[in-house]
Amino acid sequence: MKKLIAFLLGVTLIFSLSACGKNGASSSEQPRPSSPSASSEEPQTSSPSAPAESEEPASNEQPAAEGTKTLIVYFSMPETTDPNNMTKEEENSVVVIDGKVLGNTQYVAQLIQENTGADIFRIEPKTPYPTDHSTLVDLAKKEQEENARPELAAKVENLDQYDVIFLGYPNWWGDMPMILYTFLESHDLSDKTVIPFNTHGGSGFSNTISTIEKLQPNATVNKDGFTVSRNNVQDCAEDVAQWVKEHGLAK
Numbered sequence: 001m002k003k004l005i006a007f008l009l010g011v012t013l014i015f016s017l018s019a020c021g022k023n024g025a026s027s028s029e030q031p032r033p034s035s036p037s038a039s040s041e042e043p044q045t046s047s048p049s050a051p052a053e054s055e056e057p058a059s060n061e062q063p064a065a066e067g068t069k070t071l072i073v074y075f076s077m078p079e080t081t082d083p084n085n086m087t088k089e090e091e092n093s094v095v096v097i098d099g100k101v102l103g104n105t106q107y108v109a110q111l112i113q114e115n116t117g118a119d120i121f122r123i124e125p126k127t128p129y130p131t132d133h134s135t136l137v138d139l140a141k142k143e144q145e146e147n148a149r150p151e152l153a154a155k156v157e158n159l160d161q162y163d164v165i166f167l168g169y170p171n172w173w174g175d176m177p178m179i180l181y182t183f184l185e186s187h188d189l190s191d192k193t194v195i196p197f198n199t200h201g202g203s204g205f206s207n208t209i210s211t212i213e214k215l216q217p218n219a220t221v222n223k224d225g226f227t228v229s230r231n232n233v234q235d236c237a238e239d240v241a242q243w244v245k246e247h248g249l250a251k
Contacts, residue, residue, distance in 0.1 A: 074168035076103030
C-alpha cells in the first residue's frame with residue numbers, strides 16, 4: 001500500500017513539474033510590443049524611397065502633367081555690369097558669359113528657362129538696391145533686423161495661368177532677401193507647385209524652404225530644390241539640366 005501511494009505521488013509530481021515548465025516557457029517567449037524607433041518620429045525628407053517589391057528600378061525623372069504652365073520668378077543682385085577690373089566682391093556676385101555680366105541667381109534662372117521654355121519674371125525693388133558691396137551688405141542686414149518689406153517695382157500679372165513656379169534668390173545673412181517676403185506675401189500661390197533654387201556663399205538654403213512653406217501654406221513647396229555655391233555657378237549648366245529633367249519639366 002505504501003508503495004502504491006508513493007508511486008501515485010511521484011506521478012502527480014512529474015505532471016506538475018511538466019505543466020510549470022510549459023507555462024514558464026510560453027510566458028517568456030511572448031513577443032513584447034515594440035516601441036516606435038526615434039527615426040519614425042523624424043520628419044520626412046525629400047529623398048524618394050524605393051517602391052516595395054518593385055521589379056523595375058526607380059527613376060528620378062517624373063513626367064510633367066499635360067498642359068503644365070511654368071513660370072520662373074527670381075531675384076538677383078549683381079554688384080556690377082562691367083566685366084572688366086572687377087573687385088573680389090563683384091566677382092562673387094556675378095557670372096560673365098560671352099562678355100555679358102549676369103547675377104549668379106539670374107544665370108541659374110536663365111539656365112532653367114533654356115531647359116524648360118518657361119516664362120520668366122525678375123523681382124525688382126521700386127527703389128533700386130545699391131551696387132556698392134559694403135553698402136548693400138549693411139542695407140540687407142538692416143532690412144532683416146527691421147523685418148522690412150521693400151516695395152516691388154511690379155507684380156506678376158495673370159498668375160492664375162501658372163501651375164508651377166520656380167522661385168530663385170540668393171542667400172543673404174542666412175535667409176531670403178526681404179524682398180522675397182514682399183513677393184510671397186503679395187502673391188497667392190495656392191494650389192501651385194513651388195520649386196526653390198538659390199545661390200549662396202556657403203550656407204545653402206538655410207531654412208528658407210520652410211519659410212516659403214509658412215508664407216504659402218496652400219502651395220505645394222518642393223523640397224528638392226537646386227542650390228549652388230557662387231564658386232561653382234559658372235559650371236552648373238549640366239547640373240541644372242539634369243535637375244529640371246528629374247522634375248519632369250524639361251522641354
